[in-house]
Amino acid sequence: MWNRRFICLWGGQTLANLGDVFYIVAFISAIYSVTASVMYTALVPVVILTAQSLGGLTAPLLFQRLTLPQMLVLSQAVKTILLATAAVVVPMAPEAGKVIVWVLFALGWAIAFMDGWANPARNALVPRLVTGTKLMRANGLLATSDQTVFFAGWAAGGLLVATFGDGVVLWGTVLAYTVATTAMLGVSQRMDIEKSEPVQAKTDHAKMDWRAGWMLIRDTPLVRSVVAMDVLIGLSSAVWIAAIMLPFVKDELGRGEEWWGYLNASYMLGSIAGGALLLANTQRLRHHLPRWIVIGTIGSGLVTLCFGSSTNPLLALFFSFALGPMYQMQMISKQTLLQQATAVDRLPYVLSAKGTIDSLVFGISALIMGAVAEWLGTRTVYFLSAGILGVAVLFAWQLRQHSPMKVEKTEG
Structure with a gap:
């Protein structure tokens, strides 16, 4: 199970998941500081859930054109750029007011949309990276890591935002996303030719599409x-x-x-x-x-x-x-x-x-x-x-x- 491709996938996705928790905490904090409204902050998970659903719905369109590692690289790279944009605009919140709130909602929606591509790609990639007898162990490791990151992330995220501020936490998350993107490149570069073919390559006869x-x-x-x-x-x-x-x-x-x-x-x-x-x-x-x-x-x-x-x-x-x-x-x-x-x-x-x-x-x-x-x-x-x-x-x-x-x- 501990081959280099799986280590890159596991490490990269763990960092990405930690970054996901941190940016949500920072977004909620920034939005609340501008609006002082629970209603606005409560919209954050709604926006994220909606975007992930739409991302998952459109993911098959990319499966026909990109390999799974390429999809992970693309989604993580785009998330990094979007989050860097958020880190730049958050310090402008006191002057811009509620305009920044809607900008953050838009950026959060786009980041979550990318997750709708990444999540099925990650889970579908696991059986290609580990042997059948070790598949359950790989799934267990990923699930345990996800829960650990979620628990630690929410506990540490609020403390970090309170101590260093929204902007610093967002830039730290950009760094985590950058490392995660590099790890996804490691998965992509090490995939052999057979496994690197687009998902559709072996199933053209079935006319696979988004349905x-x-x-x-x-x-x-x-x-x-x-x-x-x-x-x-x-x-x-x-x-x-x-x-x-x-x-x-x-x-x-x-x-x-x-x-x-x-x-x-x-x-x-x-x-x-x-x-x-x-x-x-x-x-x-x-x-x-x-x-x-x-x-x-x-x-x-x-x-x-x-x-x-x-x-x-x-x-x-x-x-x-x-x-x-x-x-x-x-x-x-x-x-x-x-x-x-x-x-x-x-x-x-x-x-x-x-x-x-x-x-x-x-x-x-x-x-x-x-x-x-x-x-x-x-x-x-x-x-x-x-x-x-x-x-x-x-x-x-x-x-x-x-x-x-x-x-x-x-x-x-």
């Missing part, structure tokens, strides 16, 4: 089951956003806002611990991926139910931690199964379509769960989330008939 991923999801039973399962998991997931957790902490647990931070930190630590545990046991787990998907989904539902039922803050903290390993178990196993069940030349199309679906479903979930919480109370939405995960178990159970060692690659 290809959607059709592959529709026509491949295993992939369709995984995507249907993720739709249900996505619908259940918005109960963990701040808009729902904060009222739960205050109204149901009777604690202050700091406990929301404790619960988030506990979940992140649980995710890191779960990822590390999976990394240590990949040789045993990889032979029974559907089984672990079922166990992880059942565990997520039960933990969510227990969390929603808890009245003791310490118990809620424990259940928040316990959710991390359960979620990592089903997520990493599911990602590995999907990669094994889809031909490498078609995987980018499937992942780009799936990424668009995931983003849209999460947005819908936030609206539905927010409305239910307003109507029936925050405790109810956790029971609803657990029930949706119970339905997802039915789709997970269908995957048990597929063995990762026997799954056939998707045919043209």
